[in-house]
Amino acid sequence: MVVAEVTSRIAKLNKQLAHYIPPRETWNPVDEALFLPTDLYQVPLEEAQEMQLKAIKCTFTHHYNNNGFYHKYCTTRNVSPEDIKTVDDLFKIPLVPDLTFKQYPKGRDFARWLESVFTGDLPKIVIKGSNPTFDDVIDAFSASGVVVTYSSGTSGRFTFIPRDQKTFLMSEYAGAKSVINMWEGYDPNTNGYLMFPNPKKTNVFVGKVSTVYFDLMKDVQVAIDRVLTTEVIQTAMSGGRSLKGLVTSYVQNRTQQKITDQITQWLGRNERKEERICLFGAPYILYHVMDKLQAAGTSFDFGEEGMVVTGGGWKIREDVRIPVRDFRKQVHDVLGIPETRCIDLYGMVEGNGFMVHCPEGHYLHTPYTYYKPFVLDDDLMPAKDGEWGRFAFLDALAGSYPGFILTGDKVRMLEHCPVCARPGPVLEPEVYRATGEEVRGCAEELRRVLAQDLGGNEGDSV
Amino acid sequence: MLMTMTGLTLTRLIVSHPTTFMKYRTMRPDEQRYVRPPRQYELPEYHSDMKYSTSKEPYLRPTRWCDPREPEVIAMANELGAYELADRDFAEAAFWFVKENIDFEMCPFDGVGATLRRGTGTCYHNISLFIALCRAAGIKGRYKLFAINYDRASRGIEEEKKRRGIEEPSGIDVVWDGLYNSLGYLMSEAEAEVYLDSTWVVAHPVLTPQLQAATGIPITQLGEDSIGLFFDVVPGTIQRSESIPLGLASGMRLLFTVMPGSPERVSVSQMNAGVYGHHVIEQAGGREAYDQRARERFQFFPRTVDPEDRTALVFED
Numbered sequence: 001m002v003v004a005e006v007t008s009r010i011a012k013l014n015k016q017l018a019h020y021i022p023p024r025e026t027w028n029p030v031d032e033a034l035f036l037p038t039d040l041y042q043v044p045l046e047e048a049q050e051m052q053l054k055a056i057k058c059t060f061t062h063h064y065n066n067n068g069f070y071h072k073y074c075t076t077r078n079v080s081p082e083d084i085k086t087v088d089d090l091f092k093i094p095l096v097p098d099l100t101f102k103q104y105p106k107g108r109d110f111a112r113w114l115e116s117v118f119t120g121d122l123p124k125i126v127i128k129g130s131n132p133t134f135d136d137v138i139d140a141f142s143a144s145g146v147v148v149t150y151s152s153g154t155s156g157r158f159t160f161i162p163r164d165q166k167t168f169l170m171s172e173y174a175g176a177k178s179v180i181n182m183w184e185g186y187d188p189n190t191n192g193y194l195m196f197p198n199p200k201k202t203n204v205f206v207g208k209v210s211t212v213y214f215d216l217m218k219d220v221q222v223a224i225d226r227v228l229t230t231e232v233i234q235t236a237m238s239g240g241r242s243l244k245g246l247v248t249s250y251v252q253n254r255t256q257q258k259i260t261d262q263i264t265q266w267l268g269r270n271e272r273k274e275e276r277i278c279l280f281g282a283p284y285i286l287y288h289v290m291d292k293l294q295a296a297g298t299s300f301d302f303g304e305e306g307m308v309v310t311g312g313g314w315k316i317r318e319d320v321r322i323p324v325r326d327f328r329k330q331v332h333d334v335l336g337i338p339e340t341r342c343i344d345l346y347g348m349v350e351g352n353g354f355m356v357h358c359p360e361g362h363y364l365h366t367p368y369t370y371y372k373p374f375v376l377d378d379d380l381m382p383a384k385d386g387e388w389g390r391f392a393f394l395d396a397l398a399g400s401y402p403g404f405i406l407t408g409d410k411v412r413m414l415e416h417c418p419v420c421a422r423p424g425p426v427l428e429p430e431v432y433r434a435t436g437e438e439v440r441g442c443a444e445e446l447r448r449v450l451a452q453d454l455g456g457n458e459g460d461s462v
Numbered sequence: 463m464l465m466t467m468t469g470l471t472l473t474r475l476i477v478s479h480p481t482t483f484m485k486y487r488t489m490r491p492d493e494q495r496y497v498r499p500p501r502q503y504e505l506p507e508y509h510s511d512m513k514y515s516t517s518k519e520p521y522l523r524p525t526r527w528c529d530p531r532e533p534e535v536i537a538m539a540n541e542l543g544a545y546e547l548a549d550r551d552f553a554e555a556a557f558w559f560v561k562e563n564i565d566f567e568m569c570p571f572d573g574v575g576a577t578l579r580r581g582t583g584t585c586y587h588n589i590s591l592f593i594a595l596c597r598a599a600g601i602k603g604r605y606k607l608f609a610i611n612y613d614r615a616s617r618g619i620e621e622e623k624k625r626r627g628i629e630e631p632s633g634i635d636v637v638w639d640g641l642y643n644s645l646g647y648l649m650s651e652a653e654a655e656v657y658l659d660s661t662w663v664v665a666h667p668v669l670t671p672q673l674q675a676a677t678g679i680p681i682t683q684l685g686e687d688s689i690g691l692f693f694d695v696v697p698g699t700i701q702r703s704e705s706i707p708l709g710l711a712s713g714m715r716l717l718f719t720v721m722p723g724s725p726e727r728v729s730v731s732q733m734n735a736g737v738y739g740h741h742v743i744e745q746a747g748g749r750e751a752y753d754q755r756a757r758e759r760f761q762f763f764p765r766t767v768d769p770e771d772r773t774a775l776v777f778e779d
Contacts, residue, residue, distance in 0.1 A: 069767045103695055105769060108777055112769030122774035130779050381758075 005184065010038045013180045016188050016215050020173040022166075029054035030396045033370035034174055039181050040367045041358070041422045048424065049087050051369045055396035057084045060093055063402040067119040070096070070402040090372055091382065095392055095406040098350055101159045111137045114148060118162045119400050122146060134158070134230040138203050146400070149205040151349035152233050161205075161349050164400040171352035171397055172212035175345070178354040178367055179309055180216075182343055190307070191270055192217030193263060195281025202228035205349035206282075206312055213280055221266055223259045223285060256288055263289045267300055267335070276305045283310040283327055283344075290334040301336030308337055311345040314430065324362065324429050346431055350405045352397035355427055361419025363426040370396040373425060375413045376406070388412045391431070488723040496729040501581030502563045506541040508533035513545045514598045521602035521657065525705035528590040530597035532575035544599035550658050553665070556595040557684040560667040564588050566732040568725035570718050571711035584714075585668040586706060589654045592667045602657035605706065606664065608689065609699040610651045653688050655702065664688075671749055673732065676739035680756040681749065 014021065021035055033055035037043045043051070061081040063070045074080060077094045084090065104113045111127050114137065127140045138148045147168045150158040163171065180186045192214075197207030199214075207228065214220050263285070270277045279286055286308065293299060308331050314321045328339040340359035347354040353371030355364035366373045374382055375389035383389035391411040395403035412428040489495060514536045515522055524531060530539075542555040567582035574594040577587045593603035653666040666688035671681045682688060689695045718725055746752035 068770070100767065103689070103767070105700065108775075109769045111775050111777075112772070113767060115772050115775055116767050116770050122772075124774055124776060126776045126778060128778045 006039050006042075006181070009180055009183070009186050010177070012186065012188055013177060013216070017173055017176060017212065020169045020212070020215075029058045030170075030370060030399070033396060034170060034177075037369055040177060040369060041181055041356075041365045041424055043369055043423070045423050048369045052372055052396070053084075053087050053090065055370045056090060056093070056372060056394050057081065059396045059399060060084060060394075060404070062399065063119050063404075067402055069116055070094075070119070090394060091374070093394055093404050095404050096402055097406045098159060098348075098408055101161060101350060102157045104158075104160060106134075107131045110134060111140070114141065114160065114162050117160075117401055118146070118164075119402065120164075134160075138230070142203065147203065147208065149203050149208045149349055150230065150233075151205040158230060158233075159349050162400055167352065167397065167399045167401075170399075172209075174352055174367065174370075174397055175209060175347065175354045176212045176216055178356045179343070179345060182356050182359055182365075183307055183309075183341075184359070185304065186307075187276060188216060188218060190217050190276040190278050192220040193266055193277070193279045193281075194220055194222045195259075195263075195279060195285040196222075196312070197224040197228050198222045198226070201226060204228050204233055209347070210280065217278060221262070223263070223281065256285075259285060260289050260292055264293065271300050271302065274305070276307075277302060278307040278309065280309045280311075282312045283314060283322065286310070287322055287327060287330070290330050293334050294330075299334050299336065303336055304338070304341065306335060306337035306341060308335070308342040309345055310343070311347065328362070344429070346427065348407065348409075350407070351393060351395050351403060353393060353395050357429065358417055358420045358422060358426075361417055362429050363414070363417045363419065364429060364431075365417065365422055365426050366424055368424040373413060373427070375411060380406075383413075385415050386412060391427075483721070486723055486727075487721045489726055490723075493727075494730050494734075496567070496726050496733060498567060498580070498582055499565050499733075501579075502565075503559075503581070505534060505578060506537040508537040512536050512540045514539065515600040517600070519602075520704050521604050522597050522600065524597075526708070527571055527586070527706050527711065528574055528594050528597075530574075530594040532573060532594070534575040534578040535591075535594045535598050538578060539595045539598035542595065542599075544595075549599075549601050552599050553596055553601060553656050553658055553663070554684050556592055556599070557665050557667050559595070560588050560592045561670060564591065564667075565670065565736065566668070566673060566729070568729045568732075570715050571706075586652060586710070588668045589652050590706065592665060593654050593656070596654075596656050604655050604662070605652050605703045606655050607652045607699075607701045607703055607707065608693070608695045610693045610695055651693055670736060670739075671753075672736045672739035672743065674739065675742040675746075675752055675756075676735040678742075678756060681753045 022031060027035065029051070033051040034040075036051075037048075064074055064081050065071070073094055073096070079092050079094055083092055101117070104110055108127065108131070111125070111132070115122055123144045123146070125140050125144045125146070127137055129136060132140075134150075138150075141148045141162065145165050147163045147165075148160055149163065150160045152158050194210055194213055196210045197204060199207045199209070199211040202208065207224075263279075267277070267289075310327070314324060314327075324344060328342045331337050331342045332339050339362075343357035343359060343362070344364070345354055345356050346364050351371075353367050353373075355366050355373075357363065358365055372394040374392050375387065376392055377383040377387065377389045380390070388410055389412075390406065391409040391413075392406045393404075395405070397403070410432040414426050414428075416423060417426045514531060516531075517523060522530075529535070538559070539556070542559055543552050547555065563581065564577065564587070565582045566584070566588075567580075568584055569580075569582065569587070571586070574587075574591045577583045577591045583591070589605065593605070596603040653664055653668070655662040655664050657663075663685050664687045665684050666682050666686070668688075669682075674681050680686075689700075743749055743752045746755060
C-alpha cells in the first residue's frame with residue numbers, strides 16, 4: 001500500500017524530472033516497469049514479477065536481435081527470446097561477466113570496440129586523429145549523444161559502458177526514484193552537497209551518475225569540481241609505493257583537507273539559515289569531516305531537515321573500511337541527522353538498478369519491477385536464500401548494451417527484508433569483492449583521484 | 463626486442479633476488495623430475511606423391527618455426543584427410559589430433575616436424591603444428607597473440623584444487639612467475655585462427671582435455687576462445703600475425719641456458735596436472751560427462767568483443 005506522502009513525494013520528483021520521462025503513449029514494458037509504480041519497493045510481488053518478466057524479456061529480445069556479439073553468445077548457449085516464458089526462465093538468459101567490458105583495445109579500435117558492444121545503430125560519430133586517446137573517443141561519442149561512462153579497479157583497467165540517451169536518462173531517473181522512495185519528506189527546496197566529481201566535467205561513473213542530483217536539489221555544491229579524464233583516473237588508481245605514490249598520498253591529504261573545510265563551512269551556513277540539506281556521495285569524505293568536527297568538539301543539529309545518501313563503498317583509507325553502522329551513528333552524533341535519514345546506495349557502472357537502504361533496517365532493497373538480482377555459488381549456480389555468493393543481475397533498463405551481468409561482488413541476498421515490510425528481495429548492507437577480483441568501488445576510485453592536483457589552473461575548487 | 467627484454471628482466475631478477483635465483487636455477491636433488499611421456503601416435507610414412515599446398519600466399523606459406531612442407535607434417539596432414547575432407551572437417555580433425563595427442567612440455571623452440579616426432583611441446587609448438595597441418599591442407603592459418611594476466615591463469619589449478627579440497631601444491635615455479643609478470647606486455651600467449659567459410663575461426667589446441675579438466679574448465683572445441691575461459695587478456699595486446707614473433711625463440715633459449723630448472727618445473731607441474739585431470743575425467747564418468755557438467759557449472763563467457771568495422775564511425779586524420 002502506498003501512503004499519500006509517498007505519492008506526493010514522487011509527484012514532486014516527476015515534476016522535477018519531467019524531461020527524463022518519455023511521453024506515455026510511447027511506453028513499452030520497460031518504461032512501464034520504471035515509471036508506473038509510485039513506490040518501486042512497495043509493488044506487490046506478483047504484480048512486480050509480471051512487470052519484471054515483461055520488461056526483461058523485452059530488453060533481452062532487443063539485444064538478441066540487435067547486438068552482434070550478444071546474439072552470437074546466445075546462439076552458443078542455445079537460448080533465444082522464445083525460451084523466456086516464465087519468471088523461472090529468466091535464469092536462462094546468458095550472463096556477461098563484468099570483465100568483458102574491461103577487454104578493450106586502444107586507438108581507433110577502441111571506438112570500434114564500443115560500437116561492437118553497443119546494441120543497435122550508433123548515430124554518426126566523428127573521431128579525429130590517427131591514434132585517438134580514450135578521452136578523445138569518449139568526447140566524440142558524447143558529442144553525438146552517447147554517454148560512455150567508465151569505472152576503474154585498482155589495476156587501473158577501466159570498465160567502459162556506452163549508454164544512449166534513453167538508457168542514460170532512465171538510469172538517472174531510476175537512481176533518483178530509488179532514493180526518493182526511501183527519503184521521507186523529500187522536497188526539491190533542498191541544498192545539496194555532492195561528494196562526488198562534477199558530472200559536467202567528467203564521464204567517470206562516480207561523477208556522471210550524479211547528473212540527476214542537480215535536477216533534484218535547489219542548489220548543489222561540488223566537492224571535486226574539476227575535469228577528470230581517464231589519464232587522471234589511471235594514474236591515481238595505480239599510484240603505488242613509488243615516489244609518485246608518495247607524492248600522490250601527500251597531495252591527497254592536502255586536497256582532502258580543503259574539501260573538509262569547505263563542507264564544514266557549508267554545513268555551518270545552512271544550519272544558520274535553517275535550510276534543508278542533503279549530502280550525497282562518498283562516505284569517506286563525510287567521515288573525515290565528522291572526524292574533524294568531533295575532534296574539535298563541534299556538532300550540528302539538522303534533524304529531519306537533513307539527509308545523507310552515501311555510495312561507492314566503505315573504504316576510508318588503504319585497507320581500512322568503516323562499518324556502516326558506526327558511520328550512521330556518527331552522522332547522528334555530529335550532524336544531528338537521525339539514522340533513518342542516512343542511507344546507502346549500491347550500484348555499479350554496468351547497471352542501471354540502484355539498491356538503496358531502507359530507513360528502518362538499512363538493508364539494500366532492489367528495484368524488482370525492472371531488475372532481477374541473483375546470487376551465484378562457487379559453481380555459478382543460483383545460491384540458496386541467505387547464502388553468500390557472486391552477485392549477478394538482469395537489468396531491463398540497459399537498452400544500449402546487454403546489461404545481464406555477472407559481477408565481481410560478493411553479496412548475501414534475502415527474499416525479504418527482515419526489518420521493514422517492503423515485499424521485495426534485499427541484499428545485506430555491506431558488499432564485498434569476491435576472492436581474486438581486483439578492488440572496485442567508486443569511492444575508492446575517488447579517494448585515489450583526489451591526489452591528482454593539477455595546480456588549480458582551471459579555477460577549480462580542488 | 464623480446465630477447466633484449468628477457469635478458470634485462472633475467473638480469474634484474476638475478477641481481478635483486480640472487481639467493482632465490484641460485485636456489486631455483488637448476489633442479490634440486492629432492493625435486494620431482496620431468497619424464498617425457500611416450501608419443502601417443504604412430505608417425506605416418508611420407509610419400510612423395512602426397513598432396514600438400516605449395517602456395518606462397520600469406521598464411522599458407524612456411525613461416526618461422528612453422529613449415530607446412532616438412533615431410534612429417536605432410537604425411538600427418540594426409541593421414542588426417544587433407545584434400546579429402548571438407549576444410550572445416552579437416553580443421554576439426556587436425557585440431558583434435560593436436561589437442562588430444564601433443565602433451566605439454568617446456569622445451570626450446572624447434573620445428574613442427576620435431577614436435578610431431580617428439581609428441582610434446584609448449585603452447586607455441588602446438589599452435590604451430592595445428593597451423594602447419596592446416597596450411598599443408600591448403601587452409602590459411604595465423605597466430606593470435608596476446609599478453610595475459612598470468613596470476614589468474616596460474617591460480618586456475620590452485621583454485622580448482624582448493625574447490626575440491628585438495629592440499630598439495632601445483633608446483634608453479636617462483637622464478638618463472640616473477641619473470642612472466644615482470645615481462646608483462648612482451649610475454650605473449652597465443653592461439654590459432656584458421657580461415658574457414660570466409661571467416662577466421664579461433665582455435666586453442668594447446669591444452670589436452672586432461673589439463674583442462676585439472677582446472678575445471680570445459681574442454682574447448684574448435685571455434686571456442688581461450689580468452690575469457692582460461693586466459694584473462696591484458697587489454698589492447700591482441701595482435702594477429704602470420705608468424706611467431708621474432709625473438710621469442712631466442713628468448714626461450716636464453717631462459718633454458720640461464721635457468722633450466724624453471725622450465726622443467728613447469729613441465730613437471732603440467733605433467734602432474736595431466737594425471738590429476740585424467741582422474742577428474744574418470745570420476746566424472748568420462749570426457750563427455752565431465753565436459754557437460756563443466757559447461758553447466760562454469761558457463762561459457764564471451765570475454766572479448768572483437769572490434770568490427772561498422773558504418774557509424776567516421777575517422778579523420
